Amino acid sequence: MKNVKKLLVVSTIALSLFGFNTQSKAASNHVVKSGETYWIIAKNFGVSANSIKSANKLTSNMLYTGQTLTIPASTISAADKDLMARLVSAEAKGEPYAGKVAVATVILNRLDNADFPDSIKAVIYQKDSGYYAFTPVQNGTINNAADADSKKAVTEAIASRGLSQGSLYFYNPKTSTSDWILSRQVTTKIGNHTFAK
The missing domain is CATH 3.10.350.10 (LysM domain)
Known part of the structure; x- marks a missing residue:
């Protein structure tokens, strides 16, 4: 009986800590x-x-x-939401909340676009010419726990899915070295990020 109670308590704590x-x-x-x-x-x-x-x-x-x-x-599974939130947390650290929602929206827009993979995990871990599409995957910061705002931003992006300006990319114009990304149509600018399609 003690083991059952422990299992129940641990399961309850795990669900409450997950945050989604x-x-x-x-x-x-x-x-x-x-x-x-x-x-x-x-x-x-x-x-x-x-x-x-x-x-x-x-x-x-x-x-x-x-x-x-x-x-x-x-x-969208809880595991996919967690993966998205960890990416948002790493990519948009120090950015305004609207920027976190916009980063999560880019992931969903890619999922809905035929030019990108058809699962959240595949979108996030997509590799091209030996490099991952997202820097936190390349440098490992995606493995850090997501903050509360990033989890909330993912939930908001999911609720608003299909209502965005169609952003498929984002970059920091001060640090970007890609001429290609600068050729994309800008949809909005939030904080240090420029969003484009």
Whole structure:
């Protein structure tokens, strides 16, 4: 009995330390409460607002208290969220919160783009000409634990998935040595990073 209690305590602590909402992967229903928006519901369930609209065949941004929505199954695992958060934490250390969300959005935009790999892990660990696409993978800082803001930024990027300006790249213009990246169309600038597609 002691071993069962220890296992239960350790499992509970592990889930609480992980820091991500671990909603079930199966589709479920949700009754809209007063003040809720698609974005709030999406964040709570770890899915995109667009996927909720699509699953319910809705085009309006209006929600009504008491309305029942089908919440689609999450397509991003807790392990992938953690990997994204660790990359965001390493790439956007010292950057504003909006920059952290934008870095997470780049990962999701690459996942949704046919020119990039079709899994989060493959996007993050993509290699070209002997170099990884992301510096923290190259230098190992991706192996450090993510901070709370980076975890929150990943959740926000997932909820907003499909609503961005389509950024596929980001760089620091003060330190970048690539002429190619400077030729890409700039979508926005946040902190020290320039985002482009």
